[in-house]
Amino acid sequence: xxxxxxxxxxxxxxxxxxxxxxxxxxxxxxxxxxxxxxxxxxxxxxxxxxxxxxxxxxxxxxxxxxxxxxxxxxxxxxxxxxxxxxxxxxxxxxxxxxxxxxxxxxxxxxxx
Amino acid sequence: xxxxxxxxxxxxxxxxxxxxxxxxxxxxxxxxxxxxxxxxxxxxxxxxxxxxxxxxxxxxxxxxxxxxxxxxxxxxxxxxxxxxxxxxxxxxxxxxxxxxxxxxxxxxxxxxxxxxxxxxxxxxxxxxxxxxxxxxxxxxxxxxxxxxxxxxxxxxxxxxxxxxxxxxxxxxxxxxxxxxxxxxxxxxxxxxxxxxxxxxxxxxxxxxxxxxxxxxxxxxxxxxxxxxxxxxxxxxxxxxxxxxxxxxxxxxxxxxxxxxxxxxxxxxxxxxxxxxxxxxxxxxxxxxxxxxxxxxxxxxxxxxxxxxxxxxxxxxxxxxxxxxxxxxxxxxxxxxxxxxxxxxxxxxxxxxxxxxxxxxxxxxxxxxxxxxxxxxxxxxxxxxxxxxxxxxxxxxxxxxxxxxxxxxxxxxxxxxxxxx
Numbered sequence: 001x002x003x004x005x006x007x008x009x010x011x012x013x014x015x016x017x018x019x020x021x022x023x024x025x026x027x028x029x030x031x032x033x034x035x036x037x038x039x040x041x042x043x044x045x046x047x048x049x050x051x052x053x054x055x056x057x058x059x060x061x062x063x064x065x066x067x068x069x070x071x072x073x074x075x076x077x078x079x080x081x082x083x084x085x086x087x088x089x090x091x092x093x094x095x096x097x098x099x100x101x102x103x104x105x106x107x108x109x110x111x112x
Numbered sequence: 113x114x115x116x117x118x119x120x121x122x123x124x125x126x127x128x129x130x131x132x133x134x135x136x137x138x139x140x141x142x143x144x145x146x147x148x149x150x151x152x153x154x155x156x157x158x159x160x161x162x163x164x165x166x167x168x169x170x171x172x173x174x175x176x177x178x179x180x181x182x183x184x185x186x187x188x189x190x191x192x193x194x195x196x197x198x199x200x201x202x203x204x205x206x207x208x209x210x211x212x213x214x215x216x217x218x219x220x221x222x223x224x225x226x227x228x229x230x231x232x233x234x235x236x237x238x239x240x241x242x243x244x245x246x247x248x249x250x251x252x253x254x255x256x257x258x259x260x261x262x263x264x265x266x267x268x269x270x271x272x273x274x275x276x277x278x279x280x281x282x283x284x285x286x287x288x289x290x291x292x293x294x295x296x297x298x299x300x301x302x303x304x305x306x307x308x309x310x311x312x313x314x315x316x317x318x319x320x321x322x323x324x325x326x327x328x329x330x331x332x333x334x335x336x337x338x339x340x341x342x343x344x345x346x347x348x349x350x351x352x353x354x355x356x357x358x359x360x361x362x363x364x365x366x367x368x369x370x371x372x373x374x375x376x377x378x379x380x381x382x383x384x385x386x387x388x389x390x391x392x393x394x395x396x397x398x399x400x401x402x403x404x405x406x407x408x409x410x411x412x413x414x415x416x417x418x419x420x421x422x423x424x425x426x427x428x429x430x431x432x433x434x435x436x437x438x439x440x441x442x443x444x445x446x447x448x449x450x451x452x453x454x455x456x457x458x459x460x461x462x463x464x465x466x467x468x469x470x471x472x473x474x475x476x477x478x479x480x481x482x483x484x485x486x487x488x489x490x491x492x493x494x495x496x497x498x499x500x501x502x503x504x505x506x507x508x509x510x511x512x513x514x515x516x517x518x519x520x521x522x523x524x525x526x527x528x529x530x531x532x
Contacts, residue, residue, distance in 0.1 A: 045368050045370060046309055046310060046374055047374060047375065047414050047427060048364065048367060048411065048415070049414070049418075050368075051307035051309055053307070
């Protein structure tokens, strides 16, 4: 099993969600986060005074999939989140040792 | 008594009261989220303390029979004792409204004037120190200056200086007091290097809308009747706000590249400040010129704090002091006796420089008294009880340290249990 984590632009969340739904993923977790990559934040101006904002708002999407589905999910997220502009985000995948469904106690593949 | 006049000024009194919560949200949106309640409370508390002091004796100091020299009123109206219902109950005035309506209307000005100061000392003043400063300031600074300018026995009134709704009494007075307080209390930790951006501009814009609405009561109500002067003041107020917004946004767009919402709000308020002394004394295109000038000049005045290194956190000096001086002086240029028979003509309307000279005297006197007394008050409070929160309290925020509350509680984690 794999945990796939995607950091994306907030306004791309709907596109990513629809793309994942078409792949029939079982679920996902979304959170509002802040950070920077190569984009290095942005500037804001208040009453003529300019401020540098290092951390920009992003959305983090997390989901756990079977090994067999993982690459297709990553590809779908990347395709849906891309705008070709700096700040589009990143997607990464790590191995997951165990998953347990809280309600039934099912483990591993059955818990997905 | 004219019931129409009385009804109008009663409604205006409520509108002016509403400006203080409006101001609280105008300022509150601009502070960091850990200080929102601290800012709201400093403003709301003025509605409590100043009102009680007003009934007790401050109205009497401002509008009682002159004690001599046009400097201060007497104690004849302590506890509003014996004010009655006669048209000539208040010395020098021939009212068409109930004397108590006048008391209520003037009270709302006394409530909002010190509240204007809070924007300058945002994020770092102890609440207890604000309570003492507020009470003492209304007695020692507001009451005398209101007497000089608004009471027919006052020396600036006698001199013939004009101030329709409080350019000197309200805006210059609060603006220069803000400078005195800021010089004593010092800069916020991290200013000007660290960014302290507004935490909620939607609140600031909501507050601006409330202020704009309430300002009709402030200025048009100052006609003290539902008459044509009130209508002129109403139009002037609106046009100056509109032109102020355009002026500010224009320079902002030219200098900074974007027309911002905070700029729109600030420009409108700058226009409203500048028209305040002029509202019932000018006509025609004058409010547009005054508003535009205020929008441009107040925007440029923001840079003063960076040049001279004082931390006027929310730009009370740039907007209220500079805007108030601008309006009070421009009144000497644009005043038109054709608009209001109680007024006179200014420089451009054939009256010569006489009024302009009187306006300079009124501005100078207000600046001097308010600055000196506010500075002494701030020094005394600082030396005795301390003006400023500790560095740790400043870092944690006023909401938690001064009021034991949180402005924003996100989520319900069941983490709060009742103690005792």
